[in-house]
Amino acid sequence: MTERVVVDLDHLTRRFGSFTAVDQISLEVYEGEIFGFLGANGAGKTTAIRMLCGLLLPTSGGGHVAGFDVLTQSEQIKKSIGYMSQKFSLYVDLSARQNLEFYGAAYNLDRRTLADQIAALTQRLSLGEFIDRPAGSLPVGWRQRLALAAALLHKPRILFLDEPTGGVDPVFRRTFWGLLYQLAEEGVTIFVTTHYMDEAEYCNRISIMHAGRIIEMGRPFDLVRDHGAANLEDMFINLIRAQETTGATH
Amino acid sequence: MQRIKFIARKELYHILRDPRSLMIVFAMPVMMTFLYGYAINMDIEHVTLAVVDQDKTADSRDLVSRFYNSGYFDRPAVAPDLSDIEQLFRSGRAAAVLIVRPGFGSALTRHEKFDLGLVIDGADASLGAAVQAYTTALVNQYQIDKLPIGTHPPGVFISRQVLYNPDLKSSHFFVPGLLGVILMTISALLTSITIAREKETGTLEQLLTTPVTAREILIGKLLPYVVIAFLDGALIVTFATLMFDVPFVGSHLLLVLFGFIYVATALSLGILISSVTKTQQVAMMLAQTTTLLPAVMLSGFIFAIRNMPVPLQAISYIVPARYFVRIIRGIMLKGASIEVLAAQAAALVGLMVLFMFLAARKFSTRIG
Numbered sequence: 001m002t003e004r005v006v007v008d009l010d011h012l013t014r015r016f017g018s019f020t021a022v023d024q025i026s027l028e029v030y031e032g033e034i035f036g037f038l039g040a041n042g043a044g045k046t047t048a049i050r051m052l053c054g055l056l057l058p059t060s061g062g063g064h065v066a067g068f069d070v071l072t073q074s075e076q077i078k079k080s081i082g083y084m085s086q087k088f089s090l091y092v093d094l095s096a097r098q099n100l101e102f103y104g105a106a107y108n109l110d111r112r113t114l115a116d117q118i119a120a121l122t123q124r125l126s127l128g129e130f131i132d133r134p135a136g137s138l139p140v141g142w143r144q145r146l147a148l149a150a151a152l153l154h155k156p157r158i159l160f161l162d163e164p165t166g167g168v169d170p171v172f173r174r175t176f177w178g179l180l181y182q183l184a185e186e187g188v189t190i191f192v193t194t195h196y197m198d199e200a201e202y203c204n205r206i207s208i209m210h211a212g213r214i215i216e217m218g219r220p221f222d223l224v225r226d227h228g229a230a231n232l233e234d235m236f237i238n239l240i241r242a243q244e245t246t247g248a249t250h
Numbered sequence: 251m252q253r254i255k256f257i258a259r260k261e262l263y264h265i266l267r268d269p270r271s272l273m274i275v276f277a278m279p280v281m282m283t284f285l286y287g288y289a290i291n292m293d294i295e296h297v298t299l300a301v302v303d304q305d306k307t308a309d310s311r312d313l314v315s316r317f318y319n320s321g322y323f324d325r326p327a328v329a330p331d332l333s334d335i336e337q338l339f340r341s342g343r344a345a346a347v348l349i350v351r352p353g354f355g356s357a358l359t360r361h362e363k364f365d366l367g368l369v370i371d372g373a374d375a376s377l378g379a380a381v382q383a384y385t386t387a388l389v390n391q392y393q394i395d396k397l398p399i400g401t402h403p404p405g406v407f408i409s410r411q412v413l414y415n416p417d418l419k420s421s422h423f424f425v426p427g428l429l430g431v432i433l434m435t436i437s438a439l440l441t442s443i444t445i446a447r448e449k450e451t452g453t454l455e456q457l458l459t460t461p462v463t464a465r466e467i468l469i470g471k472l473l474p475y476v477v478i479a480f481l482d483g484a485l486i487v488t489f490a491t492l493m494f495d496v497p498f499v500g501s502h503l504l505l506v507l508f509g510f511i512y513v514a515t516a517l518s519l520g521i522l523i524s525s526v527t528k529t530q531q532v533a534m535m536l537a538q539t540t541t542l543l544p545a546v547m548l549s550g551f552i553f554a555i556r557n558m559p560v561p562l563q564a565i566s567y568i569v570p571a572r573y574f575v576r577i578i579r580g581i582m583l584k585g586a587s588i589e590v591l592a593a594q595a596a597a598l599v600g601l602m603v604l605f606m607f608l609a610a611r612k613f614s615t616r617i618g
């Protein structure tokens with residue numbers, strides 16, 4: 001099958017002062033793929049995603065998202081992507097519906113389309129019971145579904161999800177991933193960061209980030225096999241250990 | 251347009267969802283008007299004045315009685331010990347002491363120059379200034395009454411410093427200006443925290459991943475507060491006219507019109523502050539420092555702008571209160587017409603455009 005590249009990064013770098021949070025990362029993500037972005041705390045995952053969403057300017061290097069340049073075309077990028085930030089960032093004092101209406105307007109949806117989309121997403125994400133409650137009063141798992149709904153309103157081609165299942169119980173996570181699979185089947189590309197190794201196994205491909213750099217990338221099964229590890233978790237831990245010992249000898 | 255409307259609506263939800271803050275938004279300006287207005291009103295009435303009359307003539311007694319009959323000065327409750335004036339002030343038994351040395355009566359009849367002693371408790375600077383001004387006025391009036399018409403008063407003066415309006419009704423002069431100052435600080439405070447708050451909670455990050463533009467966010471956030479600040483203004487103007495018996499001779503409609511322009515200008519300054527700060531706390535501090543002091547010192551509210559050093563005069567041109575203090579005094583006290591005040595209003599519009607323009611330039615649709 002011929003795969004279309006929807007995200008490509010070329011030595012993307014971001015420094016904060018003298019500290020390099022993202023260090024020359026290069027990768028390609030294909031249409032309809034679920035791409036897992038793994039890394040320990042502080043590895044630079046959020047910083048990388050922010051650059052891809054047009055929230056942060058790269059210090060050097062570049063890339064394309066949905067065919068648009070991350071350095072110069074963030075306006076166009078914003079129209080084609082949906083973003084769920086690591087921290088819940090909808091308005092807690094507004095109801096779920098008011099949040100969706102607000103974001104629908106932010107994406108310039110007309111009244112009809114917006115109403116249809118809210119109805120469809122409410123149904124699909126089983127949000128009906130919560131739709132008129134203040135977003136801040138929803139249980140964590142439901143908040144995250146609401147955030148996903150807000151990110152899907154304008155039918156984006158690419159979804160950036162920054163630890164979308166943080167602090168959520170396994171059952172909820174399983175259904176959330178079920179939703180992601182459905183979306184991927186519909187052709188939505190999903191770029192997702194996670195800490196959970198079981199979630200990493202659900203991804204088509206993963207990259208492992210350490211101290212701002214991508215140290216390994218490939219299909220989860222292939223990586224485990226190539227490293228002769230028992231499972232993904234062992235491989236991940238060994239990789240990070242190896243990095244830290246080489247880092248220490250520098 | 252659609253997006254501006256929705257941002258404005260969302261902002262209004264925030265305001266209405268939080269009745270406690272809304273209470274503060276309306277209660278605080280009324281409180282400020284009450285406290286400051288009352289403070290200003292108090293300094294012209296019921297100052298406790300002790301008198302040392304060493305002259306003991308009919309003239310000196312007449313002068314002293316004029317002080318006490320003026321309504322501004324009260325006799326001390328107990329006869330004070332005048333040997334230790336410092337102690338007198340410290341204990342609060344008097345705020346000023348008038349000393350009439352021997353020879354006052356005869357100097358007056360001979361039309362000679364004479365010095366009166368006045369000791370003022372300087373702890374409250376504005377009170378001190380008021381006492382000086384009233385004493386001067388009372389003594390001048392006394393001379394005019396006593397001396398034959400056409401005689402040049404020999405000059406019994408205490409101070410040339412006249413800080414207050416000539417009819418000594420300071421509330422008339424001050425309260426409208428005070429309203430301008432309060433509206434300025436409240437309005438700027440209102441909007442200064444709106445964007446900073448979204449930066450703090452992280453909601454701005456989510457919003458900035460949508461195609462919304464900086465201009466839409468800024469205008470959308472400004473609009474609902476124009477209504478709130480305007481209602482605030484209407485409330486304190488009504489409150490002040492009832493409470494302080496300030497005349498309102500001009501057109502209410504004109505004040506409504508110019509009031510809208512003024513609060514929009516003040517709110518724009520808040521928006522500018524909000525777009526350059528990262529936290530609500532810093533935004534609030536910046537709003538305070540950029541509005542309160544300039545509005546009090548450089549607006550003509552207390553000090554005449556034309557008497558200021560040139561650099562300060564220059565700065566006063568970017569202080570919105572400068573224009574509004576003239577507008578509100580003009581309308582309330584003199585019934586000024588729209589033609590007279592149009593230039594002031596135009597200056598306000600100019601500042602508003604400037605503030606919003608700078609805000610749009612400074613507001614980044616990126617984070618970090």
Ligand SMILES: Nc1ncnc2c1ncn2[C@@H]1O[C@H](COP(=O)(O)OP(=O)(O)OP(=O)(O)O)[C@@H](O)[C@H]1O
Pocket residue numbers: 016021039040041042043044045046047048086618
């Ligand atoms: N605005 C900033 N200024 C300075 N340093 C920053 C900034 N943002 C991030 N960093 C630093 O960059 C590094 C990477 O942060 P980032 O949030 O991208 O990591 P992460 O992989 O998302 O971690 P986590 O799993 O904890 O979310 C961290 O050391 C962080 O302190």
Ligand SMILES: [Mg+2]
Pocket residue numbers: 045046047086162
């Ligand atoms: Mg992160």
